[in-house]
Amino acid sequence: MIKALGYFIEIIRGSVITARHFVVNMFFHILKVLGIKTKRKGAVTIQYPEQKKELASRHRSLHRLTTRDDGKPRCVACMLCATVCPSECIYVEAAEDPDPEIQKYPAKFIIDLSRCCFCGFCVEACPEDAIRMDTGYIELSKYSLQELTYDLDKLIG
Amino acid sequence: MIEVLIVFIKIVCALVWLLTLTLCLTWVERKESAVIQDRIGANRASIFGIRIIGLFQPFADAIKMIFKEDFVPAFSRKFLHTLAPFLSFFFVAVTISAIPFGDSLRVGARTISLQVLDINVGLLFILAMLSLGIYGIIISGWASNNKFSLIGGLRGTAQLISYEVALGLSLIGLIMVYPSLRLSSIVHYQGELLFGFLPKWGIFLQPLGFIVFFFAALAETKRVPFDLPEGESEIIGFFTEYSGLKWGLFMMTDFMEVIIVSTLLTTFFFGGWQVPWLAADGFNFPWGGEWLLPHAVVVLFQVAAFNIKVFFFCWLQILIRWTYPRFRYDQVMDLGWKLLVPLSLVNIVGTGILMTI
Numbered sequence: 259m260i261k262a263l264g265y266f267i268e269i270i271r272g273s274v275i276t277a278r279h280f281v282v283n284m285f286f287h288i289l290k291v292l293g294i295k296t297k298r299k300g301a302v303t304i305q306y307p308e309q310k311k312e313l314a315s316r317h318r319s320l321h322r323l324t325t326r327d328d329g330k331p332r333c334v335a336c337m338l339c340a341t342v343c344p345s346e347c348i349y350v351e352a353a354e355d356p357d358p359e360i361q362k363y364p365a366k367f368i369i370d371l372s373r374c375c376f377c378g379f380c381v382e383a384c385p386e387d388a389i390r391m392d393t394g395y396i397e398l399s400k401y402s403l404q405e406l407t408y409d410l411d412k413l414i415g
Numbered sequence: 416m417i418e419v420l421i422v423f424i425k426i427v428c429a430l431v432w433l434l435t436l437t438l439c440l441t442w443v444e445r446k447e448s449a450v451i452q453d454r455i456g457a458n459r460a461s462i463f464g465i466r467i468i469g470l471f472q473p474f475a476d477a478i479k480m481i482f483k484e485d486f487v488p489a490f491s492r493k494f495l496h497t498l499a500p501f502l503s504f505f506f507v508a509v510t511i512s513a514i515p516f517g518d519s520l521r522v523g524a525r526t527i528s529l530q531v532l533d534i535n536v537g538l539l540f541i542l543a544m545l546s547l548g549i550y551g552i553i554i555s556g557w558a559s560n561n562k563f564s565l566i567g568g569l570r571g572t573a574q575l576i577s578y579e580v581a582l583g584l585s586l587i588g589l590i591m592v593y594p595s596l597r598l599s600s601i602v603h604y605q606g607e608l609l610f611g612f613l614p615k616w617g618i619f620l621q622p623l624g625f626i627v628f629f630f631a632a633l634a635e636t637k638r639v640p641f642d643l644p645e646g647e648s649e650i651i652g653f654f655t656e657y658s659g660l661k662w663g664l665f666m667m668t669d670f671m672e673v674i675i676v677s678t679l680l681t682t683f684f685f686g687g688w689q690v691p692w693l694a695a696d697g698f699n700f701p702w703g704g705e706w707l708l709p710h711a712v713v714v715l716f717q718v719a720a721f722n723i724k725v726f727f728f729c730w731l732q733i734l735i736r737w738t739y740p741r742f743r744y745d746q747v748m749d750l751g752w753k754l755l756v757p758l759s760l761v762n763i764v765g766t767g768i769l770m771t772i
Contacts, residue, residue: 269739276451276738283450303455 313394318378320395321369323413324388331414332388335362339380339389347373348380367413371398371406425531426512433511437670438473440729444670445472447730448737483659488559491656495558500657500664503551507671510544513537514678515599517688517717518695521710529688529718530599537598538590541679542583545635549575551668552637552644552653559656567652570744571637571644577751578634578641584759585627588766589683592620602687606694612701614691617684623762625684627755632676633735634751637669640739643747645669677728685724688717 286300304311313319323331335352353365380389400406442457446469449456458469487496517529534540549572556568590596593604607615618625634641645652654665681687692698693716697707708716742750 273734273738276734279453280447280451280734283453287450300450300453301455302453305455 313396317394317396318376318381318391320371320393320398321374321380321389321391321408321413322393323367323410324390325414331364331367331410332386333364333367334360334386334388335364335367336385338383338385342379342383344377344379345373345375347371364410367410369408369413371408372403421527422531425527425529429511429514429516429531430508432516433508433671433674434667436674436725436729437667438477440670440673440733441473441476441666442470443729444733444736445469447733451734451737477663480660480663485659485661488561488656490560492558492560495554496656497661499551499555499558500654500661500668501551502554503548503668504664504671506544506548506551507668507675510541510675511678513540513598514675514682515602515687516721517714520714528599529714533597533599535597538586538596538601541598541675542579542586545582545675546575546579548668548672551665555657555665556653559653561656563651564653564655567644567646567650567655570650571653574634574641574643574747574751575637577748578631578755581627581751581755581759582631582635584756585624585631585762586683587759588621588624588762589617591763591766591770592617598682598687602682602689605686606689608692608701614686614689616686616689621684621762621766623758623765625680627759627762628683629680630750631755632679633732634747636672636676636732638673638732639736640742641747642741643744646741673729673732674725677725677732680728681721681724686720687724688721690716690720693717 283300286296286298289296290300323333326332333350335350337350337352340346340348340350347370349366349368349370350364351366352362355361355363376391378391381391398406446456448454456469457472458466460466460469460471460475462471487493512531513534515528515530515533519526519528521527552571552575553568556565556571559565589601593601595601595604605614605616609615609619613619637644642652643650645654654662657665692700693713695710695713697705697713699705
């Protein structure tokens with residue numbers, strides 16, 4: 259009987275906790291409606307499309323290809339990214355560059371983002387710092403697979 | 416002729432009140448659960464870009480449910496399958512007719528009681544209608560012709576019948592204290608004063624009865640701590656084979672039961688439309704003060720008091736629904752038969768002893 263009474267008190271305490279959350283949060287919601295600015299908010303929600311969270315500095319978002327000073331891609335088509343890619347979503351086609359310092363450049367560089375798992379291995383593998391994942395663009399939902407196939411122009415631009 | 420018209424208007428008003436509150440409650444439930452869990456909750460539904468903190472959500476839900484396919488499984492018993500949600504809805508909706516919303520309103524020479532039907536067995540009528548609501552559950556479980564639904568329906572029936580016993584017995588003490596089954600006179604009795612200052616509400620005269628009634632009524636609403644018949648996520652409930660508006664009727668029944676239970680708690684234990692120390696001509700404070708009010712204002716106060724009490728109990732029930740996990744089946748039966756029924760019997764005996772001395 260005493261044990262049951264103990265349970266009963268715990269049950270009441272449980273509802274007191276939820277009631278306290280309700281009252282405190284409602285207080286801050288009402289303050290917000292009244293236009294009073296407070297440090298604490300009534301809810302922890304971020305209203306996503308209107309209100310965005312700052313991405314972490316190491317966040318891996320959409321890829322981009324870096325360029326040399328003359329605007330050509332830094333990529334030398336060494337295929338390391340395509341080799342290391344676990345989801346095999348990078349396709350590189352090399353072509354010969356007239357500059358003997360560079361030797362090769364990518365004639366085609368296609369990333370199929372519908373397969374990409376955003377692991378960032380391509381960035382780590384790249385010896386030329388030619389590919390990065392720091393655009394901060396994360397809204398990668400599209401209506402067709404074609405729109406998710408990013409080629410050289412899209413990746414540089 | 417005018418009598419019929421008045422009754423008709425009263426019926427329409429009561430139903431509109433009930434259904435509007437039901438619609439609002441679907442929104443309130445979402446918002447309140449969100450606020451409890453530090454979220455914001457449904458606030459996206461809008462008309463032409465105007466979104467009043469998501470108040471259009473119930474209409475969006477209604478439109479969605481109307482346009483959903485009303486799927487009837489080929490193996491179900493068609494007629495009963497269609498009948499069950501209507502039965503369930505009707506028996507809950509009809510109880511609102513016996514609830515007193517306020518004292519009588521004087522318009523010219525005519526006195527209109529703010530109650531659709533002042534039945535002299537109002538209390539029994541409400542209990543009977545709540546019991547008949549079980550048919551909606553068992554028929555829906557049976558007519559779905561699905562073993563899981565049938566078991567859900569059986570669980571529901573067992574639970575509701577068990578708690579019906581405690582529900583009825585807990586009110587016997589109340590009937591002993593306020594010697595009437597007529598709801599309006601029960602409320603009138605609660606307007607008297609205890610020791611000269613305390614309103615003679617059921618909660619003060621029947622605290623044990625209130626606790627038993629509250630738990631039993633919570634079980635009657637079939638919501639979360641007692642949602643064995645329904646068991647949305649794990650144990651499949653009685654309306655598995657329903658979709659569209661028929662499912663919507665079951666859901667509305669749930670919310671209407673919350674409102675009905677709130678109105679019953681208010682009427683039986685919290686003085687119904689009584690405002691403490693408010694008599695027919697104004698406030699008569701126990702410390703000697705007086706504040707005379709015109710008749711219309713008094714009636715307004717009464718109806719407002721009734722509504723506020725009902726809203727509070729709706730809030731409390733939603734709070735309970737979002738706080739506790741579900742009982743196990745044997746725990747539900749234990750609580751019903753081994754705790755609530757004996758407690759209500761103790762309450763009857765105790766009330767009897769106290770009344771004789």
